[in-house]
Amino acid sequence: MASKGKGVHVGGTSCGTKKQGKLNERGLILNKSERERYKMLLNRDIVPNRYPDSATLQALGIDDNVTTLISNIGWKDFVGETHFTFETSTFEFLSTVNFNHDTHNTTHPNHTVSFSLGNVEYNMSLTEFSDIMGFESTGVIHVSRNHDVRHRGYDKHGFWFQITGRKRYECKTAKASMIQNSVFRYLHRVMACTIFGRPETATVRSDELFLLWAMVHKCPVNTGYYLLDHLTYVAEQPKGKIVAGGGGGGGGGGGGRKRN
Template sequence: MGRCATNVKKMTTPSISSSIVAPSFKGKKTASRTRASTRRTPSSSSATKTKEKVVINYYDINFRDDNHRSKYETLFKRGVTSTRFCDIDALRALHIEEDVRWLFANVGWNNFLMQKYPTYKRVTLDFLSSLRAVTHSGEGCGEGSIIFQLYNEEHTWTLTKFNEVLGLPNGGPRLTSKCWSADPIWRILTDDSEYDSNNSPGNHIRHPTLRYVQRLLACTVFGRQEGSKARKDELFMLDRMLHAQPIDTSAFLIKQMRDLANKSTTSGAIVLGGLITPFSLYLGHRERLEKEESIEGIDALDIPACALMNWIVKKDGTTLWCIKDNEDVLPPADTMSLRVEENWSFGKARPLARVSTPHATLDPPHTSEARPSTPIETKLNYLLTSVGDIKIEQKEIKEQLSSMSTFLGTLSNWIQSGGFLNPPCFSP
């Protein structure tokens, strides 16, 4: 059993009930003191392009030491993108809203990840660059301490405090056990023989609810911009949700934040800034956030995102759900409820009678005037059509690149021959 941290700084904060409310405003631009740090990469030849200057905005942050400043600069170069939360329209269109809420309720999440928070660059970088966390996974070893800075004020919290601010319960595992095997749950969810951490795509998960929640976990708690592969930690959380077993969510979140803050890479945008916004609101910084500009971008795992990931496809005016190489219309919500354990594998979905999804294009009635499409249906049909057009354009571009590659190879051979061969001809 490791040592337990005991020195926890006390702080005075506003009450939770009056402060954790997602902003309904649009952030405004504000002037801030900027100190520029630039770096040039020398060109090795005239054909090598010189990298653009990296201008770092330090705002008015007071750094505790050089290590703090260095972490900030590394994180700044990575960039910050909007956090993707649940999209209610997508949940309803896929018939999975009730099941998602049931999974969340099983671990005491309630509205966690259901409510969208804007992402702010300054507070994201301020929090992560200053984060120092010592947490303990063993029972009876205490919670440790989590130290961070926001708007030049340092705070020391415990895991209990973190869960309290995010509206999450305490208790349950703080890490995925090394003895826990993902094979049993993976076989149920995908019908694959065994789980392979290097080659287990999330889109092998058959049930729409479980596939959606796995990707949502990757985008939020586990802070991954690319979540195509299902990770063991994500499957562990899904397993706990399905069996209504407690889990200490903040411990997983803090571990991810700490690992992110200590990485030296400057690639891959930071995607979990939206989960830092509630801390700023709790500490009474709403007015400061109102003066800042939130990150623009997609802030939810919506229907267009599902289409781009090839989860759904539109054929003959009907939207189909894709399971590996199979496609079918989703059955009614009550026939695929996760409350029935037999439905977890989603193996009995295909033989069910086909029914139209709420967002599918319907044939007009013969005896009356056609029902006008709802805004959601109209938007969905437009987006799915656009996605189809994009895929066609991507295919054409690949063919053009292949043709160009062949031409360049022929041209290279002609140059090496000294011009003795007939000059190649490229057809655009």
């Protein structure tokens, strides 16, 4: 993991508590449930993030457009730099992360997250986490699977038609190759290699489609929510490659470097 903001010690509950216990072979202190998740994660390969390549963007003539749209939702700094992927820290974070969604308060939810890094346990609000990562924390949260947490101005079928010419968006069959504009195709690849990092980038997931819409309409989003939601999903999977760790960029560039 890599932070972009003030560092982990930001005051309040996020100062962290030093964990006590026996060190494992990587020097990590984990409780029983964390050890079970850790063992499962060890069987999965970590793939370094990919990041945008300025020379490629300039050669394609889309550098300014990509930069503008990414900036519309506050991602310019996040995807504009490359970072190391620290293997042990990634295993520790994914073994211990818990993202608690406040489903009882849709107007002013108090989402919280807990995780460990360097054998220090942190408990903080989504706002604090976003501040540490250098993300805006007041933006929109659109949850496709929850009718109560959807942006009223967004029409997935209408926007999908605008960028593909196809009338209905279906998550399972929506291919990135259907997107007609090269800028949007590139931006989708950026998301699929960073915020929603995964080895397979051919499909357009529902959150990715919404974020493309948000870029076009200059609609600020709560990036920390999407990042944590994805990372907790990755952490719970029994198999598959892990595209996480250093917060590099995505789409057509080189890969972030990996360290133990």
